Structure formats: C-alpha cells, structure tokens
Amino acid sequence: xxxxxxxxxxxxxxxxxxxxxxxxxxxxxxxxxxxxxxxxxxxxxxxxxxxxxxxxxxxxxxxxxxxxxxxxxxxxxxxxxxxxxxxxxxxxxxxxxxxxxxxxxxxxxxxxxxxxxxxxxxxxxxxxxxxxxxxxxxxxxxxxxxxxxxxxxxxxxxxxxxxxxxxxxxxxxxxxxxxxxxxxxxxxxxxxxxxxxxxxxxxxxxxxxxxxxxxxxxxxxxxxxxxxxxxxxxxxxxxxxxxxxxxxxxxxxxxxxxxxxxxxxxxxxxxxxxxxxxxxxxxxxxxxxxxxxxxxxxxxxxxxxxxxxxxxxxxxxxxxxxxxxxxxxxxxxxxxxxxxxxxxxxxxxxxxxxxxxxxxxxxxxxxxxxxxxxxxxxxxxxxxxxxxxxxxxxxxxxxxxxxxxxxxxxxxxxxxxxxxxxxxxxxxxxxxxxxxxxxxxxxxxxxxxxxxxxxxxxxxxxxxxxxxxxxxxxxxxxxxxxxxxxxxxxxxxxxxxxxxxxxxxxxxxxxxxxxxxxxxxxxxxxxxxxxxxxxxxxxxxxxxxxxxxxxxxxxxxxxxxxxxxxxxxxxxxxxxxxxxxxxxxxxxxxxxxxxxxxxxxxxxxxxxxxxxxxxxxxxxxxxxxxxxxxxxxxxxxxxxxxxxx
Amino acid sequence: xxxxxxxxxxxxxxxxxxxxxxxxxxxxxxxxxxxxxxxxxxxxxxxxxxxxxxxxxxxxxxxxxxxxxxxxxxxxxxxxxxxxxxxxxxxxxxxxxxxxxxxxxxxxxxxxxxxxxxxxxxxxxxxxxxxxxxxxxxxxxxxx
Numbered sequence: 001x002x003x004x005x006x007x008x009x010x011x012x013x014x015x016x017x018x019x020x021x022x023x024x025x026x027x028x029x030x031x032x033x034x035x036x037x038x039x040x041x042x043x044x045x046x047x048x049x050x051x052x053x054x055x056x057x058x059x060x061x062x063x064x065x066x067x068x069x070x071x072x073x074x075x076x077x078x079x080x081x082x083x084x085x086x087x088x089x090x091x092x093x094x095x096x097x098x099x100x101x102x103x104x105x106x107x108x109x110x111x112x113x114x115x116x117x118x119x120x121x122x123x124x125x126x127x128x129x130x131x132x133x134x135x136x137x138x139x140x141x142x143x144x145x146x147x148x149x150x151x152x153x154x155x156x157x158x159x160x161x162x163x164x165x166x167x168x169x170x171x172x173x174x175x176x177x178x179x180x181x182x183x184x185x186x187x188x189x190x191x192x193x194x195x196x197x198x199x200x201x202x203x204x205x206x207x208x209x210x211x212x213x214x215x216x217x218x219x220x221x222x223x224x225x226x227x228x229x230x231x232x233x234x235x236x237x238x239x240x241x242x243x244x245x246x247x248x249x250x251x252x253x254x255x256x257x258x259x260x261x262x263x264x265x266x267x268x269x270x271x272x273x274x275x276x277x278x279x280x281x282x283x284x285x286x287x288x289x290x291x292x293x294x295x296x297x298x299x300x301x302x303x304x305x306x307x308x309x310x311x312x313x314x315x316x317x318x319x320x321x322x323x324x325x326x327x328x329x330x331x332x333x334x335x336x337x338x339x340x341x342x343x344x345x346x347x348x349x350x351x352x353x354x355x356x357x358x359x360x361x362x363x364x365x366x367x368x369x370x371x372x373x374x375x376x377x378x379x380x381x382x383x384x385x386x387x388x389x390x391x392x393x394x395x396x397x398x399x400x401x402x403x404x405x406x407x408x409x410x411x412x413x414x415x416x417x418x419x420x421x422x423x424x425x426x427x428x429x430x431x432x433x434x435x436x437x438x439x440x441x442x443x444x445x446x447x448x449x450x451x452x453x454x455x456x457x458x459x460x461x462x463x464x465x466x467x468x469x470x471x472x473x474x475x476x477x478x479x480x481x482x483x484x485x486x487x488x489x490x491x492x493x494x495x496x497x498x499x500x501x502x503x504x505x506x507x508x509x510x511x512x513x514x515x516x517x518x519x520x521x522x523x524x525x526x527x528x529x530x531x532x533x534x535x536x537x538x539x540x541x542x543x544x545x546x547x548x549x550x551x552x553x554x555x556x557x558x559x560x561x562x563x564x565x566x567x568x569x570x571x572x573x574x575x576x577x578x579x580x581x582x583x584x585x586x587x588x589x590x591x592x593x594x595x596x597x598x599x600x601x602x603x604x605x606x607x608x609x610x611x612x613x614x615x616x617x618x619x620x621x622x623x624x625x626x627x628x629x630x631x632x633x634x635x636x637x638x639x640x641x642x643x644x645x
Numbered sequence: 646x647x648x649x650x651x652x653x654x655x656x657x658x659x660x661x662x663x664x665x666x667x668x669x670x671x672x673x674x675x676x677x678x679x680x681x682x683x684x685x686x687x688x689x690x691x692x693x694x695x696x697x698x699x700x701x702x703x704x705x706x707x708x709x710x711x712x713x714x715x716x717x718x719x720x721x722x723x724x725x726x727x728x729x730x731x732x733x734x735x736x737x738x739x740x741x742x743x744x745x746x747x748x749x750x751x752x753x754x755x756x757x758x759x760x761x762x763x764x765x766x767x768x769x770x771x772x773x774x775x776x777x778x779x780x781x782x783x784x785x786x787x788x789x
C-alpha cells in the first residue's frame with residue numbers, strides 16, 4: 001500500500017512540475033499576473049509531493065518491505081537501521097529519486113527567497129527549474145521507478161553492497177547532489193534572463209549567493225567522497241581521476257570560473273555573456289556527470305552494475321537542456337554586449353584569466369574522460385592513465401597560483417602593476433624563504449613538491465597580508481580570503497602527500513616487525529570475530545616510534561554472509577602531520593602469514609581541511625550584507641508597486 | 646595602429662600562445678598515458694603494444710589461481726573463452742578477485758608470453774562487468 005502511495009505522489013509531483021513549466025511561462029508571455037502568481041505555490045506543492053515520495057521510500061527500507069523490488073535488491077533483514085536509511089540512495093533508482101527531491105528542495109528555496117524579484121522574473125526562473133524537474137521526474141517515473149513490486153515477495157533481501165555500509169554513504173551522496181543539482185539555480189536564472197532578453201546586475205547579484213552555496217556543497221561532497229574512498233576502498237588513494245570522480249569535478253571547475261566571473265559582471269558591466277555561458281556550461285556538466293555515472297558507459301573503479309539504456313534518456317535530457325540553452329544564448333548573445341571598459345592592467349583581466357584557466361582545465365579533464373568513448377567509436381579500446389590528468393592539471397595550476405594573489409591585490413578597472421608588485425614583494429620574499437627552509441627540513445623534496453609548497457606559502461601569506469592591510473572586511477572579502485587560505489592548505493597537503501608518502505606491500509607473520517620510515521610496525525596476528533551483520537578477520541598491529549608506542553591498529557577483512565563477498569576495512573591512525581594506514585590483504589599460508597599493506601601519508605588531512613575552508617569561505621561570502629540590503633530595497637519596491645497597481 | 650587595436654592584437658597573441666602551450670601539454674601527457682585494452686585473443690594473434698604498458702581483461706579461469714605461500718606472488722590465467730593468457734602479479738589483490746570474476750590487469754607482456762601485471766582491478770560489485778570485458782566476451786560465440 002505504502003509503495004503505491006509513493007508511486008502516486010511521484011506521479012503527482014511530475015504533473016506539478018509540468019504545470020510549473022507551462023503556466024507561469026505562459027503567464028509571462030501573455031502578461032497575465034494571476035497565471036504568473038501560480039509559480040510559487042506550484043514550487044511548494046512540488047516539493048511536498050517529492051519529499052513525500054522520498055520519505056516513503058525511506059520508510060519502505062526501514063519497515064523492510066521486500067515486496068518492493070528496489071528494497072529487496074539493496075537491503076536485507078539483518079542490515080542495521082542506519083544503513084537501511086542510507087540504502088535508500090545506495091543504488092540507481094533511489095539515487096535518482098534523491099536527485100529530483102533535492103532539485104525540488106532547491107526550487108522551493110528559490111521560490112521562498114525570491115521576494116526581491118519581480119513577478120515576471122521569478123515566474124520565468126521557477127518555470128525553467130520546472131522544466132528540469134519535469135525531465136528528471138519523467139526519467140525516474142518511467143525508467144527507474146523505485147516503487148515497483150516483485151511478486152511473489154522474496155523472503156529476504158539481497159543486502160546492500162558492503163562498501164556502501166558505511167558512514168560515508170550516509171552523507172556523501174546527499175551533499176554532493178546538493179551541489180550538483182544546486183547549479184541548476186544559476187542556470188535557471190541565466191536562462192530566465194535570456195528569455196527576457198536582458199541581463200542586468202540585479203540578476204547577477206541575485207544569482208551569486210546561489211552559485212556560492214551550490215559550489216560550497218559540491219566542494220564538501222567531493223571532500224567527503226575523497227575521504228570515503230581513502231578509508232573505505234582500502235587502497236589508500238584519495239583521488240583516482242576516475243570517470244565517476246571526474247563527473248563531479250567537471251562542474252566544480254566550471255563553477256569556480258563562474259563564481260569569479262560573476263564577481264566582475266555583478267559590479268561592472270563586463271563579461272555578462274561569459275557569465276551566462278559559464279552558468280550554462282556548469283549545469284550542463286552536472287547533467288553530463290549524471291549521464292556518465294548512471295549509464296556505466298565508461299570503465300570506472302567506482303562503477304556499480306548499470307544499465308546503458310537508461311543512459312540514453314539522460315543523454316537526451318542533456319541534449320535538450322544544454323542544446324536549448326545554447327540555442328537561446330545564440331539568439332540573445334548580441335543583447336549581452338558589455339559596455340563597461342577596463343584597462344588590461346586591472347582586476348577584471350585577472351579574473352578573466354582565472355575563468356579561462358579553470359575552463360581550460362575543465363576541458364582537459366573532460367577530454368581525458370571522454371577520449372575512451374571517442375576511441376571506442378573507432379573500434380579501439382583505450383583508457384587514459386591517471387598521470388595524464390596529473391601532469392596536465394599540475395601545469396594548468398601553475399599560472400593559477402602565480403596569479404591568484406595578484407587578482408586579490410589588483411584594483412578594478414585600472415591599476416598600476418608596480419604598485420601591486422610592491423605590495424606583494426614581502427609575501428614573495430617570505431614564501432621563498434619558507435620554501436627553502438622546508439626543502440631542508442623535509443629532507444630534499446622533489447621539484448613538484450617544492451613548487452607546490454612555494455605556491456601554498458605564496459597564496460597563504462598574500463591572503464594574510466590582505467587581511468592585515470584592510471581596515472574592515474566585508475563578509476564577501478572574508479569569504480574570499482578564507483577560501484584562498486583553503487587553497488593554500490590544500491596545496492600544502494597535496495604536495496606533501498603525493499611526493500613524500502611511503503608504501504609497502506609485505507607478507508607478515510605474527511611477531512614480525514617492519515620498519516616504515518620513522519615507525520616500526522609489529523604484526524601480532526589475526527583473530528576471527530563476529531560483528532553486527534558480518535564476520536571479520538581482525539588484524540592486530542602495534543606501531544611504535546623509538547621506544548614509545550604510537551598506536552594499536554586493527555584493520556579488518558570482512559565477510560558479509562548474504563553476498564559472500566570479502567571486504568577490506570583499513571585501520572587508520574589519523575594525525576595532524578601524518579596518517580598511518582594499514583590494510584589487511586588475505587591469508588597467505590597456514591603459519592599465520594598475511595598480506596599486509598602499510599602506508600605513511602604525510603599531511604593528508606590538510607588537503608581535506610583545505611577543501612573544508614574553501615567551502616566555508618564560499619558559504620560565508622554568500623551571506624554578505626550587500627545581497628540582503630539590496631534584496632530588502634527591491635522587496636520594498638515590489639510591495640509598493642503592488643499596492644499602487 | 647590605434648591603442649585599442651594594439652590591445653586587441655596583444656590579447657589575440659596571448660590567447661594563441663596559451664592555446665599552443667595547452668595543446669602541447671595535452672598532446673605529450675596524452676601520448677604517454679594512453680593505455681590500450683586487449684583481449685587474450687588479440688594478444689594471441691600478436692595485436693598488442695610492445696614494450697609499453699597496456700591493459701588486458703577477461704575472466705579469471707576457474708582453478709587457475711596459484712598463490713605462493715612464501716611471498717605475495719600470484720599466478721593465474723585470464724580467458725575470453727577463446728584464448729587464455731597467463732598473468733603474474735606480486736602484491737595485494739582486490740577483494741573481489743576470484744575464479745570466474747571479470748578482471749583487468751595493467752602491465753607489460755614479457756618475451757616468455759607471460760603478462761607481468763603491475764596492477765589488478767576487480768570491481769566493487771559482483772554484478773558489475775567492465776564494459777570492455779563484456780564486449781570482448783560477447784565477441785566469442787561460445788559465450789553463454
């Protein structure tokens with residue numbers, strides 16, 4: 001019964017999104033206010049139905065209704081309750097339902113926080129968001145409906161993939177989707193502005209906090225995903241340049257370019273067309289990412305069983321959204337001509353350079369990700385090794401970090417390069433001195449790591465100098481400095497982790513000691529235990545430095561009886577300056593010998609910490625008073641206009 | 646030339662230089678990191694890159710896994726149900742590595758005809774089959 005209600009509310013929300021697409025837009029073209037006024041209520045109605053569907057699916061997992069196909073495929077009777085909840089979005093159907101539910105949530109938030117927009121504006125924005133909801137809701141309802149039943153009902157479920165039985169799965173997908181789908185808001189705002197044929201600073205000012213918020217969620221989602229892969233996959237890596245990871249990285253890169261260009265187009269009448277185009281690109285890449293992940297068309301270490309036919313539908317949606325948007329852009333591009341002038345030596349130029357660097361990097365990641373598909377159509381099967389991405393990305397980021405502090409210190413419109421350089425002279429000297437000191441302290445780093453550390457110091461000290469020089473910083477400027485300090489932390493962490501880490505694969509017998517860098521790791525043996533819904537071989541390791549014990553570590557090899565699959569659960573001793581990471585392979589012989597992998601990962605936490613700072617910076621910037629003051633004024637105007645009419 | 650024209654020319658030159666550098670980086674990085682995928686049958690017919698890494702995929706042949714008891718060395722056969730290839734690997738194996746499982750190995754083919762793998766990939770999900778492996782198995786008629 002409950003599943004049928006879920007089915008019903010899903011169908012209903014699909015109908016509501018159809019109405020949301022048609023009525024307000026029709027109202028806009030016929031200048032009919034009462035039709036346009038339906039936009040907000042429809043957006044609220046849509047989120048109510050969508051959330052109901054979603055919560056019903058969660059409930060079906062909690063009460064374990066195995067007559068529902070999606071439920072029995074992805075859970076079973078012994079699955080702990082927290083994973084029953086997260087199993088809701090553990091596979092394709094539920095994950096897509098989460099996608100459209102979050103889309104509906106964003107739409108409702110736009111409806112709620114848009115009091116400052118004119119009726120004709122908000123009607124268009126919500127209609128465009130309605131088109132997106134409609135496309136994906138149709139996809140979920142007809143092609144990946146999670147509420148379908150299996151008759152007769154199976155006795156027990158198939159279990160959730162053991163890798164997904166983890167705290168990471170509870171948080172990573174919803175937050176990542178918040179970011180992914182959130183990019184539909186700047187997209188919708190741009191399209192709505194294009195429909196109206198006019199994009200002014202109000203539009204852009206209004207879309208900035210949304211872009212920042214979506215990007216911040218995306219950042220957090222990617223950080224969580226990286227951290228999850230690091231401890232859960234048992235390989236000790238934090239980024240694999242895998243298609244599924246790239247799928248989230250592409251819109252992230254495009255959104256960085258968007259955020260920086262918006263800074264120009266909001267204040268100065270320049271780059272308006274580029275802003276609109278970047279908003280279109282960013283969301284199109286989100287949809288492309290959804291396609292790549294859901295179709296399983298690319299070989300991916302993260303890929304789960306997928307059905308390529310479903311991919312075709314998402315591809316059609318991509319063609320409609322991106323194609324339609326670009327077509328509209330082509331029609332209206334001449335109206336977006338910029339009038340504001342600026343000199344070559346100005347902040348505008350540097351922000352333009354930022355967007356070009358990030359879009360180029362984005363394009364190169366896209367090429368590397370899609371090349372296997374292009375080759376396949378020519379009958380050759382290839383893949384692109386991670387070093388391609390590594391080399392390319394490193395090179396792209398060199399000009400980025402060199403220019404970053406300049407962009408912060410440069411003034412709008414026109415500035416003297418000598419003035420900027422004289423201000424940055426001290427940071428440059430300090431950064432160089434610190435780099436040289438680090439090179440000796442960390443025992444002769446290689447060239448890439450040295451450059452990385454220099455970049456980290458350069459960006460960090462420049463940001464601190466800027467904070468110290470300014471008498472009073474707005475929240476926007478604080479957000480920017482926090483995010484840039486995040487970049488510095490990330491650079492430091494990644495340089496240390498990538499270039500000074502240490503790894504061994506070894507056969508170890510009980511009592512054996514391996515010396516790993518400054519640590520000695522003693523293997524005490526393996527015990528078999530029964531925990532929750534799995535059996536585990538639990539290894540016992542004692543790590544010491546000199547004569548003092550640092551940590552006792554217990555990596556596990558788990559067996560989940562329902563599927564019979566083994567799974568590696570690494571043990572990690574996390575630290576401020578290093579992680580010790582031990583994972584257990586398999587038993588090699590009957591003298592108690594096991595395959596063991598030991599890593600030392602210096603400063604790996606700093607990398608994720610950097611990501612968190614970037615996220616905080618973006619959130620903080622989106623609460624800048626300017627947006628609210630401006631919104632309040634416009635809201636007042638709207639009310640007055642309404643009263644006079 | 647007027648100052649505006651000069652500025653535009655400068656911008657065009659800068660963009661061209663940028664595009665040039667970017668393409669050069671792209672081409673070198675790309676050329677060095679492209680990995681071909683070959684099935685055991687293709688390797689048997691001599692169609693594989695010599696002296697550089699490539700990927701081979703197929704099913705782990707039933708009963709072919711031989712593990713050393715004194716080191717992390719493992720030997721096994723990968724089959725596409727047409728031809729087999731012997732693979733040697735030293736290190737930790739993925740969790741889902743076992744008989745009749747689709748795997749991809751990355752490494753070089755030695756003169757002895759043995760594939761020396763540096764990395765073995767098996768998937769997270771027992772129902773998942775790497776698309777290349779699925780395609781090369783489909784090519785074989787006796788695949789059920």
